[in-house]
Amino acid sequence: MRWRLETVVTALAIVALAVLIALPVASLLWGSVAGPNGLTIGFYTRVFARRLYLNAVLNSLILGAWTGLFSIVIGVPLAWAVARTDMPAKAFVRLTATLAYLSPPFLVAIAYVNLFGPHAGVINEFIRDTLGVPALTFDIFSMAGLVLVTVPHTFPFVYMLTSAALDSVDASFEESAQILGAGRMRTVLAVTFPLVAPAILSGALIGFVNAIALFGSQAVIGLPARLFTLPTRIYALFDYPPEYGLASALSLVFVATTVAALYLQRAFLARRSYVTLSGKGTRPGAMKLGAWRWPLLGFAGLTFVFAIALPYGSLLAVSLSKSWGLAFWRNLTLANYGFVLFRYDVTQRAVLNSLLLATLAASGAVVLGAAIGWIELRTPTRGRRLLDYVALVPLGLPGIVMAVAILQFWLRMPVRLYGTLLILLLAYCARYLPLGVRAANSALRQIDPALEESARILGASWGTTMREITLPLMRTGLFAGWILIFVPAIQELSASILLYSPDTVTLAVAVYNLYENGYTEPVAALALINVAIIAAAIAVARWVAGGESHFASVT
């Protein structure tokens, strides 16, 4: 009788994992081998035999590789400059990285089209017509363009991991090199960078995985150039008549690529252990850069221009102009905002849907994450590690693949979920569950079990202990996880694009559809409204989190 509540929670968590992840993934596997006449490997042979699909794989790999490389080129110098030198304006660099990370990648892609579109992009227009050197124009609809719009989203991964590693390298490693006679630069190259190399590579691989999963920017930039990647090719397979088998097989190739990269990343990260061993080391003094700090600061400024200033400046300019072009400032207007907010009936529906979905998905993923984390860390349940593994599976599933899996599973079910908000909610919950589990896990790990045990021995039941002790102590961590899910969920496109219906359109889908239909100026207005909602959510989160720091430092 007294174990009732705990048993119910455990059972519910298992059922939720099965419905959200295990069964859809099984459907995906099954769909990739189930032909009209029994089992077949025909879908796979078609994927590997036709240039159409192989090119998509190849393009994704090329995109991921270039993106990873440029993420290192941008992220590492910035991380080093902030962590180890006397470069001025460090807060500005941190802000740039944070904003770049939070900014929706497909909005950046749309913004760059306004700047570097082969015909109507204003920078190209300026170079061609005003300067009169058409040879210097840049066509955004190309692999180079795709890399350009993707890197702002991925370099922050390298920047953050490298910063964290640099912060945890004990100064004594570097000081021992210096006392042996190594100069400053020599020390950096021979000691510091080898120590943080695993973190750098790890960040680049996370960048790779994230880059190749982005449906939005690859559709915006790639499709006009007939440059197909895995997400866009899978998406195209759902044009009538949908090719479920091929889509499943291609999805699994996509998963294999992602998982391979994540596996490598884990291997690199595991080697990082020797960096973080010492926690009590002193910080090394900042390296004096002398005149060199100006080029480095210039580099940071350039990053800001390309990642933030250009895309958002141009979106703002476009959204305020009657007709986008070099002379846009002669006819400024607010009509575009009026149109998308009040006359374009999709907007309000999309905003409501996205707010609802993001709120429910963040709450669902955090609650389920807390249950899974609790089962893993606090119970002797057999196979609890397995629950944790299943919950982390979505890390290896790009958004569109998650959508293909969920779609196939629910099409086989007697309940008609396709076209409802519920199927989007399930997809979001599944996609972001790993973030929920991680947040709950780290929150629970910081709570000494003795805090819960002392409530029990004072007479508190399991439920009372949860309500009075465990959950209040986890709250800050869970709330951070909630925001970490809410922000990407409000701009989710990769899975939504396959699962939405006219009634269940989401914010990002609305932007994408409007863009597809050529509404250049209203798109910019809607994009900025999208960004404003994200900014508001983060502001609210910071305000709420600020009010509960009085016990943050204990246990």
Added chain:
Amino acid sequence: MKSDLVIEKLSKTYDRTPTGDAAVSNLSLAIASGEFVTLLGPSGCGKTTTLRLIAGYLAPDSGTIAVGGRLMSSARGVVPPEDRGMGMVFQNYAVWPHKTVFENVVFGLKLRKLTRAEARRRVEQALAAMNLSGLEHRYPNELSGGQQQRVALARSLVVEPSVLLLDEPLSNLDAKLRERMRSELKQLQRRTGITFVYVTHDQSEALALSDRVAVLDRGRLQQYGTPREVYTRPANRVVADFMGLVNLIPARVAGAGTVQLGGLSLAIAPPDGTAAGALVDLAVRPECIRLTMDGPASSTLAARVEDRSYLGNLNEYVVALADGVRLRVQAAPDAPDFAVGSEVRLSIDARQCNVFPHTAGGGSPA
């Protein structure tokens, strides 16, 4: 009100493989109501596991735990911690960081559905008894370690448990505070008459606090007795070794009631089942050996001083016997001083010695 705590043939293994070592093995212990009992042993000896079994956080593989005749734990089932009416104080205090001192202490009373006024009165009483008055509305991170410790004690005691379990409660305090809390704990236990079961690896703490000490090693009970008994009459060399510095010197059984160490005949009963001529280990504490300039060969041994350390309250020597065996000797600082290298005579008080069957590798700790 008799609530004797009786543990019978208790066993618990975490790693349930055939090779898995038992954390607690066949442990039987009877603790009288109102007694202060310490579970003492090195880390990994099973003392904390035993405490957690008593609290009901763990279920035994076999054996039983009963309090006042009521069965609390057996392999078939466990009364959950919340229904045991016990209290527990944890090593790191486990004071809830998100609750004020008052909220921490009142928690157990709220669960017992006391009226607001009554609960408030009892909390204030408990806080006053712990010298915490005036700190009701502080959060734990605004308190010192010692104050947090008192909050944990107040929280446990305010519900008037039949048994209070304490898991190394003093080990996170600095030396001075530890000393003071130690005497406060002892007074507290006398005043309340609550049964204390106290876990520590610090033998001096165990000796100072307890009515009885249970020495555990590798999951097994080695000895259960008063502090004086376990110190002066250890049941085996594990206990002797753990209860403080001890010299273990190979010696021979000379006959019934006599053990021969070099030229020295000591009147001690050899362990059961050892015949004359058998090798035994003589356990002598450093303070039971006396060094003198000279003495008769019949009652003293020749030794040479190899090292000498001045420790303030005593002098500690390392001396070597003629056969190379090294011994630690402690002498009061006002006793005659011996320089390193000097030849001395050494005498041992047989009444303060113990003899154990010889174990290979048994030598002196010096």
